Amino acid sequence: MTQPTPGKGGYIGQAWLVILLALLYGGGLAGVENALSGKIKANKRAETYSVIPDLVPGSDPDKTDEIMVRGENAKEGLVYRTRRTDGSHVGWVLPAAGQGFADRIELLIGLDSGVTTVRGMYVLNQRETPGLGDYITRADFQDLFRDKPADRPLAVVKTDPAADNEIRALSGATISSESVAAIVNRALANFREPLRALAVERSPGNARPDEAVE
Amino acid sequence: MSTEGTTNVPEEGPTALERFINGVLPENPIYRQLLGMCPTLAVTNAMKPAVTMAAATAFVLICSNIMVSLLRRLLKPHLRILVFTLTIATFVTIADRFLAAYVYEMSKQLGPYVPLIIVNCLIISRAEICASKQGLGVAISDGVGMSLGFGLGLATIATVREVLGSGTWFGLHVMPASWPNWGIMALPPGAFITLGLLLAVAEWATEKRASTALWRTVRMLWSWRH
Amino acid sequence: MAEGKAEKPDAAATAESKQEAPAVRVAPSPHISKTALTTRWMMSDVLVGLAPVVAMAVVLFRWYAVVQIGLCVLTCLVAETLFCWMRRRPTSIDDGSAVVTGAILGLSLPWSAPWHIAVIGSVVAIGLGKAVFGGLGYNIFNPAMVGRAFVMLSFARELGASAYVTDRSQLDVVTQATPLTIAKKVAADLAAGAITVGDAQVQMESTRQLWPLFLGNVNGSLGETSALAVLIGGLYLCLRRSASWEIPAGVILSGLVLAGAADRLGLTAFTALHHVVSGSLLFGAFFIATDPVTSPLTARGKFLFGLGVGVLLVLLRVFSGYPEGVMFAVLLMNATTPLLNRWTIPRPVGGPAPQPEKA
Numbered sequence: 001m002t003q004p005t006p007g008k009g010g011y012i013g014q015a016w017l018v019i020l021l022a023l024l025y026g027g028g029l030a031g032v033e034n035a036l037s038g039k040i041k042a043n044k045r046a047e048t049y050s051v052i053p054d055l056v057p058g059s060d061p062d063k064t065d066e067i068m069v070r071g072e073n074a075k076e077g078l079v080y081r082t083r084r085t086d087g088s089h090v091g092w093v094l095p096a097a098g099q100g101f102a103d104r105i106e107l108l109i110g111l112d113s114g115v116t117t118v119r120g121m122y123v124l125n126q127r128e129t130p131g132l133g134d135y136i137t138r139a140d141f142q143d144l145f146r147d148k149p150a151d152r153p154l155a156v157v158k159t160d161p162a163a164d165n166e167i168r169a170l171s172g173a174t175i176s177s178e179s180v181a182a183i184v185n186r187a188l189a190n191f192r193e194p195l196r197a198l199a200v201e202r203s204p205g206n207a208r209p210d211e212a213v214e
Numbered sequence: 215m216s217t218e219g220t221t222n223v224p225e226e227g228p229t230a231l232e233r234f235i236n237g238v239l240p241e242n243p244i245y246r247q248l249l250g251m252c253p254t255l256a257v258t259n260a261m262k263p264a265v266t267m268a269a270a271t272a273f274v275l276i277c278s279n280i281m282v283s284l285l286r287r288l289l290k291p292h293l294r295i296l297v298f299t300l301t302i303a304t305f306v307t308i309a310d311r312f313l314a315a316y317v318y319e320m321s322k323q324l325g326p327y328v329p330l331i332i333v334n335c336l337i338i339s340r341a342e343i344c345a346s347k348q349g350l351g352v353a354i355s356d357g358v359g360m361s362l363g364f365g366l367g368l369a370t371i372a373t374v375r376e377v378l379g380s381g382t383w384f385g386l387h388v389m390p391a392s393w394p395n396w397g398i399m400a401l402p403p404g405a406f407i408t409l410g411l412l413l414a415v416a417e418w419a420t421e422k423r424a425s426t427a428l429w430r431t432v433r434m435l436w437s438w439r440h
Numbered sequence: 441m442a443e444g445k446a447e448k449p450d451a452a453a454t455a456e457s458k459q460e461a462p463a464v465r466v467a468p469s470p471h472i473s474k475t476a477l478t479t480r481w482m483m484s485d486v487l488v489g490l491a492p493v494v495a496m497a498v499v500l501f502r503w504y505a506v507v508q509i510g511l512c513v514l515t516c517l518v519a520e521t522l523f524c525w526m527r528r529r530p531t532s533i534d535d536g537s538a539v540v541t542g543a544i545l546g547l548s549l550p551w552s553a554p555w556h557i558a559v560i561g562s563v564v565a566i567g568l569g570k571a572v573f574g575g576l577g578y579n580i581f582n583p584a585m586v587g588r589a590f591v592m593l594s595f596a597r598e599l600g601a602s603a604y605v606t607d608r609s610q611l612d613v614v615t616q617a618t619p620l621t622i623a624k625k626v627a628a629d630l631a632a633g634a635i636t637v638g639d640a641q642v643q644m645e646s647t648r649q650l651w652p653l654f655l656g657n658v659n660g661s662l663g664e665t666s667a668l669a670v671l672i673g674g675l676y677l678c679l680r681r682s683a684s685w686e687i688p689a690g691v692i693l694s695g696l697v698l699a700g701a702a703d704r705l706g707l708t709a710f711t712a713l714h715h716v717v718s719g720s721l722l723f724g725a726f727f728i729a730t731d732p733v734t735s736p737l738t739a740r741g742k743f744l745f746g747l748g749v750g751v752l753l754v755l756l757r758v759f760s761g762y763p764e765g766v767m768f769a770v771l772l773m774n775a776t777t778p779l780l781n782r783w784t785i786p787r788p789v790g791g792p793a794p795q796p797e798k799a
Contacts, residue, residue, distance in 0.1 A: 014293065015293065017288050017289070018293055021285075021300055028304065028308070029308065032307075036314070036315040040311070040318075043315065043318040044318075047318070125322065127325070171597055171600065171602060172596040172597055175761065394556055394594075394595060394598075396594040397594045398594040399594070403593065407568065
């Protein structure tokens with residue numbers, strides 16, 4: 001029968017194995033985390049840095065600064081300030097995220113230094129429908145965002161684009177396409193002015209190429 | 215009534231070789247026991263994630279079998295499930311971190327399904343059925359056999375789905391360029407349809423007189439040798 | 441106690457009947473008088489009913505219709521033979537059900553669907569739609585719609601709205617988008633604020649007339665364009681009692697009411713009447729939803745089933761990403777058929793059978 005009080009040895013006598021194992025496993029996990037966390041972070045960073053030259057043509061990933069910028073919604077966000085090999089400022093890489101058709105989509109948006117043109121777009125993380133929505137990860141879709149105006153919202157159309165701020169939707173995945181455009185629009189609305197202000201403020205900095213930001 | 219009653223349990227049950235063979239086909243985790251359906255349905259749209267998942271599950275299953283088998287004389291009946299879960303969760307976390315560190319792309323693709331190995335019934339059922347009752351050698355060979363069986367199940371489903379759904383196998387094009395990709399195969403319904411049809415095929419194949427006779431002969435030989 | 445007594449004479453009777461066949465067959469109720477009501481009789485009736493629809497499809501889409509429907513019917517017959525052989529059952533192709541499945545599947549495809557879509561759709565319709573459940577009479581879902589859904593999800597590009605339209609064809613009707621696609625796009629653009637109400641009216645001009653929609657001189661899947669042809673065939677089926685009138689009545693009624701409401705709320709660019717005569721609402725109501733295997737048994741159940749199809753269909757047309765919703769509406773309602781059957785068990789004459797009182 002079930003015993004209301006612990007049997008021989010009391011609670012410790014019953015549970016010593018569980019406690020010991022918990023300590024052992026906890027220690028092991030801490031060791032694993034300690035050994036691997038640096039590599040995992042580096043993996044995430046490496047992915048971002050590997051696409052920076054593509055997102056902002058002409059920039060050198062080794063000369064990229066990570067700065068915190070306060071957006072229009074008063075929240076701070078990480079922005080990559082990309083520079084040429086000689087140190088002069090070429091543009092920005094703006095991480096952005098939002099709801100897609102299935103789940104959260106994470107993007108990187110490449111911008112020129114004055115935030116007038118979108119230089120590139122890259123989908124970091126997505127879980128859209130395989131075979132339809134996940135085509136947003138294809139280069140031919142991401143290239144549609146190249147050299148689009150950054151000063152007004154992008155629009156998704158189902159026909160051939162007529163205006164320069166229009167992007168043709170993926171057939172069968174209109175919602176995924178629209179989600180990506182909406183995330184870009186929202187991120188731009190939030191960071192356009194703060195980044196422009198930073199670019200102006202920093203422009204004399206171009207004369208001193210090796211200036212460290214942090 | 216003594217809680218230490220487990221210490222004197224005589225060790226009997228299938229031998230290491232039987233455990234191994236059973237895991238691969240006669241008691242295949244997917245086609246025979248229908249365990250671990252979540253990864254079976256969720257990550258089999260292509261070979262790469264399926265094989266990664268099979269490898270991660272194999273690591274967790276074998277490690278958990280080893281630990282449980284080593285601890286089996288110390289287990290208290292009413293606390294054993296707690297010890298099993300603790301052990302499994304630890305190894306799953308280790309597997310998850312290793313994937314994120316060394317196969318980052320796959321880790322991103324598998325997403326929540328790696329942590330979900332914790333609730334894969336296959337692992338806890340092996341701890342309960344085999345590892346907590348038998349010695350280290352048997353437990354390891356059981357883990358290896360079951361892992362192979364699970365991997366075989368995932369790989370067969372993934373092969374059908376990837377070839378039909380994307381015209382590729384391990385990302386290599388195996389179908390002619392004009393192959394129309396069966397989109398549904400890459401989608402969740404394709405997983406259910408493929409699993410159902412392959413289950414039927416497995417049932418049909420084992421029903422066959424020839425294969426039954428073969429299994430009977432093989433089994434007879436083992437039982438005769440031991 | 442009575443049962444114990446009855447056992448002996450019964451056994452004697454069986455022994456007797458083994459010796460010589462009785463001159464007069466006495467059977468317990470129900471007494472089915474219409475011995476001609478076989479599957480084959482019914483299926484050939486459906487084929488007669490489909491004749492005007494097929495004729496209209498051939499007039500509008502010429503060889504495309506002949507090839508598409510012919511391929512589907514042929515593949516269905518081959519698949520039926522194959523699966524009967526695999527299940528070691530006598531072949532059932534002569535009951536005509538495979539021909540009907542093939543014809544309905546063919547009529548529900550666009551003229552431009554490539555051959556592999558017709559073949560895969562037909563094999564899936566017979567195999568996954570019917571054979572895996574145990575053959576005709578055991579299937580839960582309408583086989584033709586299972587095949588259609590499979591290829592729809594597999595080959596979204598070849599079966600989507602753009603598949604219907606081309607400017608390189610001898611056929612007149614296929615140069616314009618299907619009416620429902622136009623209506624869907626206009627409603628979406630209006631909602632997004634991309635066009636004004638005036639623009640919307642200009643864009644809807646081509647589909648404003650009900651008459652072409654009714655006659656069928658518009659783009660669409662092979663069998664759905666002509667409301668007239670569907671009505672002729674469908675009414676024939678209802679009059680012959682091969683299809684139950686309650687189902688199409690329910691579909692049209694709830695379709696009209698809900699589409700009217702959606703029109704009032706400005707959710708769709710079509711009026712209720714437009715919704716009924718465009719797309720495959722009528723075709724689905726008369727030929728797809730009336731499948732006797734996958735629809736309820738009782739009159740009340742059939743009407744509820746029809747209402748459900750109509751409601752889901754309009755909801756899908758208005759709110760989903762697809763311009764049309766007949767396929768998913770029918771499949772979803774198929775799933776509720778056992779439930780509807782249970783809810784609508786008719787009251788036996790003279791009230792329920794007396795139950796023994798609980799002690």
